[in-house]
Each structure stands twice: as structure tokens, then as C-alpha cells.
Amino acid sequence: MAEDGAVDQETQREEIATLLKTPLCRGETWYLVSSDWFRQWKKYVGFDSWGRCQTGDRNIYPGPVDNFSLLKVGDKLDIKEHLIDELDYIMVPTEGWNKLVRWYGLTDGQEPIARKVVLGGMFVKHHKVEVYLTKLNLCENSNMDSTVTRRFSKADTIGMIRLFFSIAVGY
Structure with missing residues (x-):
């Protein structure tokens, strides 16, 4: 398991916040992260200004990135149907995913949930992350x-x- 001690919580917070604002570009890879795990991480690093009093508290350390809640029972590669962006998962660009895994590790036996950015929309085209393959x-x-x-x-x-x-x- 990775240890976050090499990078302080403020640096983590700033780097991920910047990366979450990255615009989608066709062909890029983004990663799904469980909203449950991400909320815990946000508490730990004081991502929201109202939650900074607990920053760095080892009692709320999120542990390795855990996407179990997104996966079908008994399947470590296929995600559940009808997942909702922001409610069930958040999406991070490759650089953000790599940082989170370097800082915290990935739960044993899980594979990253990588998805491509594609052009979508019937009449008005826009970039979107293709969650369901x-x-x-x-x-x-x-x-x-x-x-x-x-x-x-x-x-x-x-x-x-x-x-x-x-x-x-x-x-």
C-alpha cells in the first residue's frame, strides 16, 4: 500500500482539484473512482473548506483506492448497470488517477476502471467519458x-x- 506521507494533504488537494478541471479531449483515458472512497479522501485532505479541521487525521485515512461498490458481484472487471456520475462515481484524468494510486495504492484484486473520451450527442456533438462499453x-x-x-x-x-x-x- 502506498503511503501519502511523501506528499502533504494540501499539495494533494491542490493537484487533484486542478486536474479535475481538465477539459475532456477525444481519445484520452479517464478513470472511474468510487464516490464513497473519494468523499473519504476529500475529508482526509480537507478538500472542502468546511472540512479542513480534520485534515490529516489518521482516523479518516481513506486507505487504498477501493472501487468495489462500482463492480458487479463476483466480477472484478465489469461495472454495475445504472451508475450515476457524482453520486456513485467521479471521473479523474489519467494523471490524477496515477497520483491517487501512487499516494494510496489500489485495493488488492481490483483493476483500474479506465474509460475513453468519445464524441457523443446526436445533434450537438460534445466530448464525454464512455462509462458503459x-x-x-x-x-x-x-x-x-x-x-x-x-x-x-x-x-x-x-x-x-x-x-x-x-x-x-x-x-
Whole structure:
């Protein structure tokens, strides 16, 4: 587990606050972080001005980043359906994620929940983080008895999907 002692709480607070204001750019990777864990971190570093009296209190140390509340039961890679931004999770850019993991570590057995920024909107296009990936069932030569299921981003190319499939089926 990482120890936050190398970087003081004020520095953590300022660096993450700045990074959370980063505009979304197509193709970048952002990470989902459980709102429960993030709220605890905010208390610990005194992120909100009204909560600064507890800054650095070891009793509220958040521990490793823990996204268990975002994951489907028994699955360490697939997230629950119907999660709500800000209520269930917050999104941080890659640099912010790397800092949080360096300072606090990541709960054993969990994988980062990385998502791409894509262009969305039917009439008015805007950048958004693609929280839910598209599920594809892949098979060779229409052999539906032997399929590989995987979730892909809208930003993934056919070449990337073909590469994954060739690795998954071993050719």
C-alpha cells in the first residue's frame, strides 16, 4: 500500500482539484473512482473548506483506492448497470488517477476502471467519458458454438477488435 506521507494533504488537494478541471479531449483515458472512497479522501485532505479541521487525521485515512461498490458481484472487471456520475462515481484524468494510486495504492484484486473520451450527442456533438462499453460476441466464421464475449469502447478500431480476437482464440 502506498503511503501519502511523501506528499502533504494540501499539495494533494491542490493537484487533484486542478486536474479535475481538465477539459475532456477525444481519445484520452479517464478513470472511474468510487464516490464513497473519494468523499473519504476529500475529508482526509480537507478538500472542502468546511472540512479542513480534520485534515490529516489518521482516523479518516481513506486507505487504498477501493472501487468495489462500482463492480458487479463476483466480477472484478465489469461495472454495475445504472451508475450515476457524482453520486456513485467521479471521473479523474489519467494523471490524477496515477497520483491517487501512487499516494494510496489500489485495493488488492481490483483493476483500474479506465474509460475513453468519445464524441457523443446526436445533434450537438460534445466530448464525454464512455462509462458503459459496447458488448460484442465474437466468433470465427459464424461458429456460434465458440464465442468470445468482450466489451469494447466506441473509440476502439476494427483492427483492435481483430487483434483481441486473434489473441483470444489463439491464432
